[in-house]
Amino acid sequence: MTDLSSTPMTADLLFEKLELAIHEHRLAPGTKLGEDDIAEVYGVSRTIVRAALQSLAHQRLVELKRNRGAYVAQPSVQEAREVFEARALLEPRTAYSAALRITDNQVAQLQAHIDAEHGALHAGDHGRALYLSGQFHIDIARIADQHTIEAFITQLISRSSLIIALYWQRRAAICESHAHDALITAFAAHDGPRAEELMKSHLLDLVTSLDLRNKTSAPVSLRAALSL
Amino acid sequence: MTDLSSTPMTADLLFEKLELAIHEHRLAPGTKLGEDDIAEVYGVSRTIVRAALQSLAHQRLVELKRNRGAYVAQPSVQEAREVFEARALLEPRTAYSAALRITDNQVAQLQAHIDAEHGALHAGDHGRALYLSGQFHIDIARIADQHTIEAFITQLISRSSLIIALYWQRRAAICESHAHDALITAFAAHDGPRAEELMKSHLLDLVTSLDLRNKTSAPVSLRAALSL
């Protein structure tokens, strides 16, 4: 089952592959990420795997238990609240900045992004749709030209994906909301205050659509999840 | 020169030692952190050193250049602005929350913290004083009971220390300002809005006291800086 593709597979690349798998809900919270397993699946040595797992741990996507291995993180209710608290501080103001700076070309790119998201949803690929809807938020930080804040939001988006896996209730309705469409309208009009307000309420909507009482979802086999 | 202390020196511990050295300006921006050098100084293998350097890179305190080694980061002017932009979004609101939650005991702890800072300054240990003044900001996030935001602020404080090393002009006046004292007064009175406003202007003061045009400071020898 070793990977014989042309690219040499560096630690960064492996990190991205695992991050994407987690973000798209192919790897469920709690799944054990054994070093030998991953090493064999991707045809690399444990050295590379350990570096990637350490990076994932820094992003809080993976929990490293000493002498016991790596597990896909399972954010607590407390942690879930904190993540959205942090997003509430960072994202609305960033949307404001983005609205002032955005170019027509970037508006078109954002729109294309949303179209792809709707396409994935229509194709039944919920994981992909969730990933793309997260990227939308990251794109906004990039448009605001705030790399530091972008890095924070990137982490918060990934962790939000874990939170959604654990606490989301009405999955079907996930991206039915047209919050992103409304945001694009505000961006196109360079209406900073409106973009800020829309983002603020969008995040509030997200939190209230979670059931922060009991966890769902169960760990799944690693090999099955990473079928290449 | 190998370290023969009792503790086994894990990667996390080495990370903390290097982080502190950078934060206290014993390691200047641009200093090369050779793996063999550090390994010998602390009496560990390169495996441990590499893990610690990777963690430092994730915190943006160290820049890893492929095949060329690790260097203490040298934030650009653009990056400096971004760091304080992020702090402006996170810290004032966090100070607000902290003011509402703080206990009398915690007020006393904060006061003790400031006293230690003044003590270090009086003793001429500017590095230590700078470190303690950074910890003050982190303590506030801890009091607000926001671990996620605390982690972000911790990173931003460390990076601010690098920025100060590169762009600070009137070093002597660094902590002469009594901004922290004023904040404590607001905390003790549980005055959220005032704490938020004070933090906001404190951060503005910090930015305006930087000269974001030309860099100062030069790399220094690793061995000399890490004299244990």
Next chain:
DNA sequence: GTGCGCAATATTGTATACAATTATGAAAAC
């Protein structure tokens, strides 16, 4: 039949050996 203890197994932690890449410096060409 249930629980405990211990050996066997599997997995992670660390050090080291080797490969790949880059930095250094001396000699030759101009």
Next chain:
DNA sequence: GTTTTCATAATTGTATACAATATTGCGCAC
């Protein structure tokens, strides 16, 4: 004297071997 070239040295990247720790499962006592 300056620049180029190439061999040597130094440093980082990766894989693997071994040590330390945790997990598993069998056998025994109760």
